[in-house]
Amino acid sequence: MMADTSTQLWAMLRTMVLSREFDSTAINLQRQGELALWPSSRGQEAIHAGAALAIGPNDVVFPTYREQGLLLARGVSPDSILALYRGTSLGAWDPARHNCFPTTLVIGAHTLHAVGYAMGMQRDAQKAGAPENSNRAVIAFLGDGAMSEGETNEAFVWASTQNAPVVFLCSNNGWAISAPTSVQTSVAFHKRAAGFGIRAVHVDGNDALACYEATNSALEHAHAGNGPTFIEASTYRINAHTTSDDDSRYRDSNEVDMWTKLDPIDQLAGALRESDAGFDEKWAELQAECAELASQTREACRELPTPDLLEPFDFTLSARTSELDRQAYAYSQQPLLREFT
Amino acid sequence: MNVNLATAINHSLRDGLANDDSTLLMGQDIGQLGGVFRVTDGLLQDFGPNRVVDTPLGEAGIVGTAIGLAMAGYRPVCEIQFDGFVFPAMNQITTQLARIHHRSRGYISLPVVIRIPVAGGIGAIEHHSESPESYFVHTPGLRVITCSNPQDGYSLLQGAIASDDPVIFLEPKSRYWDKGDVDVTAKPDIESATLVRDGSNVVLIAYGATVKPALEAAAELEDEGIECAVVDLRSLAPLDLDGLMPIVQRVGRAVVVHEASLTGGLGAEVAARITESEFYSLESPVLRVTGYDTPYPASQLEHGWLPNKPRIVDAVHTALSF
Numbered sequence: 001m002m003a004d005t006s007t008q009l010w011a012m013l014r015t016m017v018l019s020r021e022f023d024s025t026a027i028n029l030q031r032q033g034e035l036a037l038w039p040s041s042r043g044q045e046a047i048h049a050g051a052a053l054a055i056g057p058n059d060v061v062f063p064t065y066r067e068q069g070l071l072l073a074r075g076v077s078p079d080s081i082l083a084l085y086r087g088t089s090l091g092a093w094d095p096a097r098h099n100c101f102p103t104t105l106v107i108g109a110h111t112l113h114a115v116g117y118a119m120g121m122q123r124d125a126q127k128a129g130a131p132e133n134s135n136r137a138v139i140a141f142l143g144d145g146a147m148s149e150g151e152t153n154e155a156f157v158w159a160s161t162q163n164a165p166v167v168f169l170c171s172n173n174g175w176a177i178s179a180p181t182s183v184q185t186s187v188a189f190h191k192r193a194a195g196f197g198i199r200a201v202h203v204d205g206n207d208a209l210a211c212y213e214a215t216n217s218a219l220e221h222a223h224a225g226n227g228p229t230f231i232e233a234s235t236y237r238i239n240a241h242t243t244s245d246d247d248s249r250y251r252d253s254n255e256v257d258m259w260t261k262l263d264p265i266d267q268l269a270g271a272l273r274e275s276d277a278g279f280d281e282k283w284a285e286l287q288a289e290c291a292e293l294a295s296q297t298r299e300a301c302r303e304l305p306t307p308d309l310l311e312p313f314d315f316t317l318s319a320r321t322s323e324l325d326r327q328a329y330a331y332s333q334q335p336l337l338r339e340f341t
Numbered sequence: 342m343n344v345n346l347a348t349a350i351n352h353s354l355r356d357g358l359a360n361d362d363s364t365l366l367m368g369q370d371i372g373q374l375g376g377v378f379r380v381t382d383g384l385l386q387d388f389g390p391n392r393v394v395d396t397p398l399g400e401a402g403i404v405g406t407a408i409g410l411a412m413a414g415y416r417p418v419c420e421i422q423f424d425g426f427v428f429p430a431m432n433q434i435t436t437q438l439a440r441i442h443h444r445s446r447g448y449i450s451l452p453v454v455i456r457i458p459v460a461g462g463i464g465a466i467e468h469h470s471e472s473p474e475s476y477f478v479h480t481p482g483l484r485v486i487t488c489s490n491p492q493d494g495y496s497l498l499q500g501a502i503a504s505d506d507p508v509i510f511l512e513p514k515s516r517y518w519d520k521g522d523v524d525v526t527a528k529p530d531i532e533s534a535t536l537v538r539d540g541s542n543v544v545l546i547a548y549g550a551t552v553k554p555a556l557e558a559a560a561e562l563e564d565e566g567i568e569c570a571v572v573d574l575r576s577l578a579p580l581d582l583d584g585l586m587p588i589v590q591r592v593g594r595a596v597v598v599h600e601a602s603l604t605g606g607l608g609a610e611v612a613a614r615i616t617e618s619e620f621y622s623l624e625s626p627v628l629r630v631t632g633y634d635t636p637y638p639a640s641q642l643e644h645g646w647l648p649n650k651p652r653i654v655d656a657v658h659t660a661l662s663f
Contacts, residue, residue: 116409
């Protein structure tokens with residue numbers, strides 16, 4: 001094993017383990033009543049870790065709500081991620097700072113934004129006189145459910161016909177809430193890509209290195225001006241859709257047990273334990289980092305500020321209109337709020 | 342210059358493209374064909390396919406990719422080919438375009454204009470004569486603007502392109518061929534209604550396609566000695582209540598005229614606002630002359646369905662009978 005490969009494997013393991021810790025912490029926060037809801041990413045961390053390693057600082061990410069590990073790796077703070085689920089914001093952070101857009105909850109809607117952004121990169125490159133895309137590309141995450149949305153399919157049409165520098169990374173985790181993949185499709189998702197004229201790759205979504213290689217080559221393909229790639233990463237949603245879901249109503253626990261044995265962290269940690277003599281020491285360091293993240297996350301969650309009462313009126317348009325002023329005043333004068341303003 | 346509305350809009354788009362290289366046009370058939378109404382005629386030739394984009398046939402795709410381009414720093418002006426075809430884009434418009442600025446706490450601005458030829462009266466087949474403004478007006482986070490004449494077609498579109506907010510820009514297709522003087526140096530004002538004609542007996546409140554029949558009705562009523570004011574709302578969201586109310590207060594009677602169906606139409610909102618604000622000035626209830634609560638009819642029936650001059654004249658007589 002090459003040294004740099006070992007470094008990469010450890011980087012991915014770290015992203016995965018921190019993601020799992022963050023996920024467990026958030027689930028506990030939800031159970032304690034600190035969060036309204038949490039969509040667990042347990043079992044899908046290899047995709048996020050592989051992608052996090054492959055995505056360059058100038059690449060731009062359009063996530064779903066289940067890539068929390070990637071968001072952390074991208075530098076988005078735990079409190080920024082939790083705010084949506086605590087109800088203190090609708091999920092805002094500065095996209096320019098992280099080259100990562102906030103979460104879109106309407107399934108598939110953001111795939112078109114990703115393609116549009118990539119069309120912007122093409123025009124930026126042309127304005128700058130660069131033949132390609134200046135090593136920039138967009139990566140849009142989506143799930144198996146999103147593959148049935150019309151907008152996702154329009155995104156494929158646009159990406160292909162515009163030759164846009166975009167990567168679609170589909171985490172096929174087997175379930176869209178209660179609907180198994182067989183409800184969404186009668187053909188493997190990656191086989192659909194050919195019909196759109198889009199390069200397709202199918203990877204084991206529980207193999208971090210395979211996810212890295214697929215994402216990296218797809219981004220290189222886009223950087224070189226060769227257009228979009230669709231990656232289907234087969235994985236499994238170990239937990240229910242969200243903390244409000246009861247997966248015992250629609251799936252067999254034997255299936256969950258089978259996939260739990262294919263846990264992506266166990267797989268990579270197992271390989272490194274055998275190949276890396278310094279494993280125990282690095283693993284202990286990682287565990288300490290996890291404890292620190294968990295503690296920070298709990299604290300950051302509880303300290304999330306209550307938003308300004310008038311914030312909705314300030315951000316509806318780029319500036320308040322006189323009508324918004326009138327309504328903001330009426331709102332601030334209602335009996336329930338009068339004491340706060 | 343003296344041009345028709347379609348040409349005035351063409352000039353406005355041309356100047357928008359020339360003044361800012363982040364502006365671009367997107368839509369079906371807008372490039373090589375120049376648009377089904379020729380509103381974008383000649384722009385592909387002069388600005389090239391990166392700035393004037395002939396898109397695939399998918400309205401959600403047009404609006405969704407425009408959102409992404411705006412996120413990347415561009416100012417897209419989209420064309421939806423006909424009013425009845427905007428509905429496939431409604432998810433992108435209502436859950437995304439209108440909300441992302443708010444959702445992101447102001448980190449993201451989406452200066453996207455969506456131009457839609459709207460309203461009827463041109464003998465078209467189904468889905469080509471709709472007045473969908475209430476859907477947009479009812480969606481916080483959008484500005485909704487419409488024009489009734491070439492000057493406003495030019496100026497309000499300039500203002501829409503310059504706005505950092507998403508703007509739905511409604512073009513009354515029955516007025517595309519009506520000519521008027523255009524001063525390209527006039528300062529765009531996308532928030533104000535205008536008093537197109539003054540009068541002391543009844544104020545007719547119209548916008549887009551219905552300003553013309555309102556003016557025709559006012560001219561006919563003048564022969565009877567009835568003086569109608571005509572207000573062109575221009576901005577449907579937000580409404581220019583500060584501009585409208587003093588006129589209603591002075592006149593005391595108001596009739597709202599729009600092509601969209603009656604129930605839940607903009608006339609209901611205007612009537613409610615007038616009643617809340619000017620109750621003690623009113624001499625009569627606020628009346629409405631609108632399309633009916635049926636789907637838009639076959640074209641041989643449209644002229645009786647639309648708020649035409651005789652229906653507006655009748656409503657003015659009714660208002661004066663109180």
